[in-house]
Amino acid sequence: MYQALQELPSAAFLFLSCIVTKLNMTEIPQNGRLINGRYQLVRLLKKGEMGEVYTAKDILLRDFVIIKKTRAEEARIISGLCHPGIVRYLDAFPEAEAFGTVSSGHKAGTALNSVFLVEEYVPGETLTVYVEKNGPIPEEETIGIGLQICEILNYLHSLDPPLIYRDLKPDNLMLQPDGKVKLIDFGIAREYVKWEDQDTNHFGTRGYAAPEQYGESLAQSDARSDLYGLGMVLAYLLTGVDPARIAAEEEGKEMLRNAASQALLQLILKCTETEPLKRYQSAEILAYELKKLKSEAGFRRTKDSEQSERAALVGKPLQTADHKKKQGLKSVLLVILLILGCSAGVLLEFFFLVWLSS
Numbered sequence: 001m002y003q004a005l006q007e008l009p010s011a012a013f014l015f016l017s018c019i020v021t022k023l024n025m026t027e028i029p030q031n032g033r034l035i036n037g038r039y040q041l042v043r044l045l046k047k048g049e050m051g052e053v054y055t056a057k058d059i060l061l062r063d064f065v066i067i068k069k070t071r072a073e074e075a076r077i078i079s080g081l082c083h084p085g086i087v088r089y090l091d092a093f094p095e096a097e098a099f100g101t102v103s104s105g106h107k108a109g110t111a112l113n114s115v116f117l118v119e120e121y122v123p124g125e126t127l128t129v130y131v132e133k134n135g136p137i138p139e140e141e142t143i144g145i146g147l148q149i150c151e152i153l154n155y156l157h158s159l160d161p162p163l164i165y166r167d168l169k170p171d172n173l174m175l176q177p178d179g180k181v182k183l184i185d186f187g188i189a190r191e192y193v194k195w196e197d198q199d200t201n202h203f204g205t206r207g208y209a210a211p212e213q214y215g216e217s218l219a220q221s222d223a224r225s226d227l228y229g230l231g232m233v234l235a236y237l238l239t240g241v242d243p244a245r246i247a248a249e250e251e252g253k254e255m256l257r258n259a260a261s262q263a264l265l266q267l268i269l270k271c272t273e274t275e276p277l278k279r280y281q282s283a284e285i286l287a288y289e290l291k292k293l294k295s296e297a298g299f300r301r302t303k304d305s306e307q308s309e310r311a312a313l314v315g316k317p318l319q320t321a322d323h324k325k326k327q328g329l330k331s332v333l334l335v336i337l338l339i340l341g342c343s344a345g346v347l348l349e350f351f352f353l354v355w356l357s358s
C-alpha cells in the first residue's frame with residue numbers, strides 16, 4: 001500500500017503526459033504520419049495562427065509536396081488559379097478525412113472549414129531568407145523581381161471577380177534556383193466585391209499591408225493595396241530593412257535613399273502613398289514604369305561598359321608610345337644607315353680618284 005502511494009506521483013505524471021501527448025497528436029500530426037493514406041509527413045515547417053505547414057512525401061507519385069492545414073477558403077481560391085508564378089494546387093480534403101475520423105472537439109461544420117491543402121513543393125527559399133543570407137539585392141535585379149511580381153498581380157487582378165492577394169511580403173515569395181519568383185500562401189486573399197466599402201476582416205502584415213487594409217482609415221482593399229505591398233517588398237529587397245522601420249525611422253529612410261536611384265525611390269514612394277488614388281492604379285501601369293527603369297538601368301550599364309572600354313583604350317597609349325618609340329628607333333637606324341652608306345660612297349669615290357691619279 002505504502003509503495004503504491006509512493007508511486008502515485010510518477011503514475012499521475014505519466015497519465016498527464018499521456019494526455020498532453022494525445023492532445024498534441026490531434027493538434028500537430030507527427031513526422032512520418034500518413035495523411036489521407038497517401039501523404040507521409042516529413043517535417044513541420046511552420047506552425048502559425050491559422051494552421052501548420054509541412055513538407056510531405058506523396059507515396060503514390062514519390063514526390064515531395066507541401067501540406068498546409070488551413071481554412072477551406074484558401075484551398076478553394078488556390079484551386080482556381082493557374083499561373084507559372086503561383087504555387088500549384090494539387091489536392092485538398094477535410095481535416096476529418098485526413099486520419100479517417102472526425103477529430104474530437106470538432107463539429108462537422110468546423111471540420112469542413114479546416115482542410116489539408118496539398119500544393120507543389122517549390123524549390124529555393126523565401127525572399128526573406130535569401131536577403132538574410134546574401135544581403136540586399138542590387139537595383140537591377142530588384143527591378144527584375146518587381147516585374148515578375150507585377151505580372152503575377154496583373155493575372156490575379158484581371159480575374160473575374162479580381163482576386164486581391166493582400167499579404168504581399170518577402171516571406172510569401174519563393175525565389176527559385178532559376179531566379180524565377182513564385183507566390184505562395186493565399187491565406188488572406190479575397191475576391192473583390194463591387195459596392196462594398198470595407199473588408200469583412202482586416203488582416204495583413206505590419207509594414208507591408210496598405211493603410212486601407214490595416215491602418216486607421218479602413219476601406220475595401222483593391223488592386224492598389226497589393227501595389228502598396230509590392231512597393232514595400234522592393235524597399236526591403238534593396239535595403240534588407242523591415243519596411244515598418246523604413247516608414248517610422250529616419251535611419252531606415254536614409255538607408256533606402258542610399259540604396260535606390262532617384263527614379264526607383266520615386267517609384268517606391270508612389271507605390272506606398274497612403275491615399276490609393278495617388279498610387280499607380282494598376283499592376284500593368286507599374287510594370288510599364290519598371291520596364292522603363294530596367295531599360296534605363298541597362299542603358300546606364302551599357303554606357304558604363306562603353307566608358308570602361310574607352311578607359312581601356314585610353315590605357316593603350318603606353319602601347320602606342322612603345323610603338324612610336326620603336327618607329328623612332330627604326331627611323332634613326334635608317335638615317336644612320338643612310339649616313340654610313342653615303343660616307344662609304346664618298347670614301348669609295350675618294351679612293352677611286354686617288355687610284356686614278358696615281
Ligand SMILES: Nc1ncnc2c1ncn2[C@@H]1O[C@H](COP(=O)(O)OP(=O)(O)OP(=O)(O)O)[C@@H](O)[C@H]1O
Nearest residue numbers: 045046048053066087119120121122171184185187
Ligand atoms: N509550396 C511551398 N514550397 C516550399 N515551401 C513552402 C511552400 N509553402 C510554404 N512553404 C514554406 O512554409 C512557410 C510558411 O508557409 P505559408 O506562408 O503558406 O504559411 P503561413 O506563413 O503560416 O501563413 P501566414 O503567412 O498567413 O502566417 C513559407 O514561408 C515557406 O518557407
Ligand SMILES: [Mg+2]
Nearest residue numbers: 171172184185
Ligand atoms: Mg506566409
